[in-house]
Amino acid sequence: MMFPLKRLLIGRPLKSTELGEQKLNKTKALAILSSDxxxxxxxxxxxxxxxxxxISAAAFWYSIPIAIxxxxxxxxxxxxxxxxIFAYPHGGGAYVVSKNNLGVNxxxxxxxSLLVDYILTVAVSVSAGTDAITSAFPALHSHNVLIAIIFVIFLTLLNLRGVTESASILAYPVYLFVLALLILIGVGxxxxxxxxVPPDLHTPVGxxxxxxxxFLLLKAFASGSSALTGVEAISNAIPNFxxxxPKNAAKTLAFMGGLLAILFSGxxxxxxxxxxxxxxxxTVVSQLAEDTFGRNFMYFFVxxxxxxxLILAANTGYTAFPLLAVNLAKDKFIPRMFTIRGDRLGYSNGIIFLGLASIVLIIAFGGQTEHLIPLYAVGVFIPFTLSQTGMVVKWLREKPQGWVGKLIINALGAIICLVVTLMFFITKFxxxxxxxxxxxxxxFVFHRIKNHYEAVGDQLRITEDNHAVxxxxxxxxxxVAGITRVxxxxxxxxxxxxxxxxxxxxVSFERDEEKKFEEKWQKWQPDIRLVTLHSQYRSIIQPLTKFVDIVQHKASESNYxxxxxxxxxLPKKGWQNILHNQSSLLIRAFLLFRRDVMITTVPFHLKK
Structure with missing residues (x-):
C-alpha cells in the first residue's frame, strides 16, 4: 500500500542519467530561487x-531615505x-567562501546560520502567506497555524517530486505576483x-x-533590510543551473536585484x-490594494x-537548504544521509528534515510572522557579513587582475552588513x-559529528598495524522458547x-517447567547441547546476555x-505483530552492543 501511495504523491523514480534534465533555465530559476x-x-x-x-504616523516620510x-x-x-558566483562556480555560497578564506569555524x-535561516524562510514565508489569506478572509484568522502546516506539507511533497517539476508549478504564481505589484505600483x-490621492494623507518630506x-532610524533600516533575505540563495544553488x-546564475541574480529594487521602492x-x-x-499591501482598487477583482488578484x-517563497529554502546540507555533510559536519539523492534525484532527506523543522517552528511561534522576522533576518546577515569579509581576504591574498575594484565592492558590502547585524542585536536583542x-x-554539534566520523574512519581503515585477528x-x-517449527x-x-x-x-521461569522441557529436548534433538537458565525475576534478557558474555569470554581465548x-x-499481515511478544527483537537489540558477538535472525514466515 505504501509503495503505490509514494508513487502517487512523488512520482516514478528517475534514473541517475536523467540528472541533467533536472537543471533549471534562467526563467524557472528566477521563479524558484528569487521567490523568497x-x-x-x-x-x-x-x-x-x-x-x-x-514615534507617530507623521514620521513615515523617513521611510523614503531609509528605503534608499x-x-x-x-x-x-x-x-x-x-x-x-564566478569565484566559486560549484556553489556553497557563504559557507564555502567563509571556510576557504576565514577558516573552518x-x-x-x-x-x-544559513541552515537555520532556511528553516525560518519556510516558517516566515508560509506564516506571512497565511496572514495575507486571513486578511482577505478574516473568518479564517483563528486557523492560521493549521493552514500554515497544510501549506508546508504541500511544499514538501512538491519538492520531493523534483526541482524541475516544482519550478514549473511555481513559475506562474511568482510572475503573476510581479505583474500584480507592477500594476498596483503603476496605477498608484x-x-x-x-x-x-489627497496630499494631506502624508507628512511632507523634511x-x-x-x-x-x-538609533530609531538605524533600527528601522535594519528592519527594512529584512527585505533582502534570500539574495544569497542563487549563489548557493549554482549546480541547479x-x-x-555561473553565467546563467549571474544573469538571474542581476535580474532579481532589478525587480526587487523596483517593487520594494514602489x-x-x-x-x-x-x-x-x-x-x-x-497587511500594508492589503490596505494599499484596497485604497488603490477598492474591494474588486484587482484587490483579490493582488x-x-x-x-x-509568500507561501511559495518558502521554496527558496527547499532549494537551497538541501544543497548547503550536502556541502556540510561532505565535510562530515552533519549526517551523511543528507548527501543521498532520492527517487526523483533531489536530496530528499534534506527536504523532509526542512519540512518537519518548519512545522515545529510554526507551532512553537503560533504562526506569528512578526516574532520570526527579526530572528530570520539576523540569521542571514551574519553569513552576509562573513561571506563579504571572506571575499575581501581572498582578493587581498590572491590579487587577481582588477582586484582593487572587487575588493572595494566586497568591503563595502561587509561593512554595511556588519552595521545591519549589530543593529539587529542592539535594537531587537x-x-x-x-x-x-x-x-x-x-x-559544538558540528565538531562532535566531525570527530565521530574521523574516529570511525580511523577504526575502519585497514593499515599494516591493524589487521583483523x-x-x-x-x-x-x-x-529457544519451545519446540516449534520456528x-x-x-x-x-x-x-x-x-x-x-x-x-x-x-530460559525457564519455573523448575518443573525446566525439567519437562529438558526431557522433551532430549527426545527431539539429542545431538544438540541444551543449556537451561533459571530466571527468578522472569527476565529472558538478563540471564541470556550474561550467558553469551561468559561463552564469548571463553571463546576469545581460542580465537573463536x-x-x-x-x-x-513473521505473521502474514503486519498488524498481527502487535498480538505477539517481541522477544526476538529485544534479544537482538541488547546483543547488538556486545563486542565480538555476531547476530543472525532466521525468519519463519507464517502463511495464514
Missing part, C-alpha cells in the same frame, strides 16, 4: 513603518554575490500624478518630527504617499498572488538573543554453519567467534 527575496517586499516595507510608528539606504545595500549585495558559523503612481533619533551555470513610496498605517488585522508568493546561544551549540572457529548459540528452522540453519558447536539456550542465531516468526 521578491516576496519580502510584502513585509519588508511594513517592518520599516512599524518601527517609525513608535536599503537599495544601496541591495546593490552592494548583488555586486558582491555576482563575484562570489567562521565557515561553520555561516553554514549553521498614476493616481498620485492625476491628483486622485518635516521635523519630535522624538526621532539616529543549466550550463554555462511599495515604500505608495505606502508613504497613501498614509498607510500598519495594522495587526490587515492579495491572492501575494499570498501565493529580546527577539534575537537566542542566536548567541544557538551558534555555540551548533558549532583470524577466527579459528565459531560457537553458535540458539535461544526453532527447528533456526537449528537447521545453525547446523549448516557448524553442526559441532551449537548450544541451544532455554560467537554467533547468536535468533529464531523469529
Amino acid at each position: 527575496a521578491l516576496s519580502s517586499v510584502a513585509y519588508g516595507p511594513e517592518q520599516i513603518l512599524i518601527v517609525l510608528l513608535t 539606504g536599503v537599495l544601496v545595500l541591495l546593490t552592494a549585495l548583488i555586486l558582491s554575490y555576482r563575484q562570489i 567562521p565557515g561553520l558559523i555561516a553554514g549553521g 503612481l498614476f493616481n498620485i500624478a492625476t491628483g486622485s 518635516t521635523q518630527i519630535a522624538g526621532i533619533s539616529l 543549466k550550463d554555462p551555470a 511599495i515604500v513610496f505608495l505606502s508613504y504617499y497613501y498614509g498607510i498605517v500598519p495594522s495587526i488585522e490587515e 492579495q491572492g498572488t501575494t499570498a501565493l508568493i 529580546p527577539q534575537v538573543w537566542s542566536v548567541l546561544v544557538f551558534i555555540p551549540v551548533i558549532m 583470524p577466527i579459528e572457529g565459531n560457537v553458535i548459540i540458539v535461544p 526453532v527447528e528452522n533456526s537449528l537447521n540453519y545453525a547446523k549448516s554453519l557448524n553442526p559441532n558447536q551449537i548450544i541451544a539456550v532455554y 567467534g560467537v554467533t547468536v542465531v535468533i529464531p523469529q516468526f
